[in-house]
Amino acid sequence: MSSLEDQFDAACATGDIPGVVLVASGVDGAFMYQKAFGMKSPTEQMDLNATFILASCTKLMTSIAALQCVERGQVGLDDDLGEVLSELKDCDIITEFKEGTEEPILKKAENKITLRQLLTHTSGFGFERANPLLRRWRKSIGGQSQNKKGMSLMEFATKPLIFEPGTSWSYGASTDWVGILVMRLNDMSLEAYMQKYIWDPLGIKNITFHQELKPEVKQNLVTLTMRGEQGVYVIGQPTDAKVRWIDDKLYDDPVADEFGSGGAVGSAVEFIKILESICADDGRLLMSETIDEMFSPQLSEDCQKKFNEMMNYLATIQQSATQKPPSKLGHGLAGSILMEDRESGSKSGTLSWGGLPNLLWSIDRQSGLSWMYACNVVPTGDVKSRQMMRLFEEEMCKRIGEL
Structure with a gap:
């Protein structure tokens, strides 16, 4: 051979x-x-x-950075992140659209999002390109792009969840929120x-x-x-x-x-x-x-x-x-x-x-x-x-x- x-x-x-x-x-x-x-x-x-x-x-480096923050006592793996990431305090879950309209039907998440969930992609965040509801939602708010190119970090990361945090698995913007967490905790x-x-x-x-x-x-x-x-x-x-x-x-x-x-x-x-x-x-x-x-x-x-x-x-x-x-x-x-x-x-x-x-x-x-x-x-x-x-x-x- x-x-x-x-x-x-x-x-x-x-x-x-x-x-x-x-x-x-x-x-x-x-x-x-x-x-x-x-x-x-x-x-x-x-x-x-x-x-x-x-x-x-990149996710490996961002995950290491977050785990260093855990070691310093800045955050716990199972803490509610809503205090540091206020955008995650009252997340909406998208379920469907009102019939005949482009108005999404949203419900409030009952579970709180944790660092462990973000690191394991169980937080509820998904990618538009893999989820038709999110694609339709992005279009309904006037957005077109489904990837990072041409979008700001907050624009890309901020979107409805697709399931209750901690109950399923989906690849999405979770690690972007991990990066935002590291930046806010360390002011850099x-x-x-x-x-x-x-x-x-x-x-x-x-x-x-x-x-x-x-x-x-x-x-x-x-x-x-x-x-x-x-x-x-x-x-x-x-x-x-x-x-x-x-x-x-x-x-x-x-x-x-x-x-x-x-x-x-x-x-x-x-x-x-x-x-x-x-x-x-x-x-x-x-x-x-x-x-x-x-x-x-x-x-x-x-x-x-x-x-x-x-x-x-x-x-x-x-x-x-x-x-x-x-x-x-x-x-x-x-x-x-x-x-x-x-x-x-x-x-x-x-x-x-x-x-x-x-x-x-x-x-x-x-x-x-x-x-x-x-x-x-x-x-x-x-x-x-x-x-x-x-x-x-x-x-x-x-x-x-x-x-």
Whole structure:
């Protein structure tokens, strides 16, 4: 069988993927892998200095920031956040629209929104693009955009809930509210907070919300690519189409606001330093007991059921890429948790999450392995990208296991 490197070289050469940065490391320093493949623009080779639209990989940093606030006693995981986030004090839940009108029918939420709910996406917030009621509501108030581009943070985050807090699971603006919470508790921007409490302690220089503040981040940003003719945010069916270069940045640049759910841009080589710190439990970002809680399943039975429905739907779309049954997943305080060992891959307890342009990070504390796959392909959930991610995961697990 061809080596990992040969397979990635071939995938890039044929246009299956444009280019990718692969990074992995072990907790004891005996294992490290960093390699770039393919192209970062139509005329430039990919290199380890490349920076990426991190999208929802930003959520890990925002979650760490909030958990640091918990450690300081600034907020509790199960506190009612209405005192700090007054916008969440009396939330409305959208149920339907009055017949023949564009007037939404709203009811007041009975449960209070907590930080734990925001971190686990059980708060009731959803995304317009995934919920027809919210799309109709946004249109009814004169809004058009369904994503962060062209919208302020508060405009994007402020919307009705789609279920009673704590009773179900939905991907949405929850982590944006986590970022707002961190900013208000500390009276500083999310950029300034992360610089002081996450990036500086780890020597990270090339991650930011504001590309104009860090010229190297902007200079080294990969060009986006798209497979087929699907919309950027559409999770599509498998396709044999090759990727093509497109002129879309996903974010406004410069950007006025800092979106905790997906606003950062940065280097994979730098981002993995965060994964390494958490995996090693080195105390530079979080206390041991906080890390243990981060990796603990958080969902109730009803929330777990809804989460599994969503993840199984995504796995069904991507099944032809992996030819493996969906893994059993839970949800921690910063991402999904693998509830059983994956064949030839990560161990039970592994925490991971991704980013829209087919990025994925993973922390496997059992094996002591952290890794990140950084690419620039839309739409999200791209089958070929998922196939290459799985290949990388299995090879890194194999190599660290052979030490």
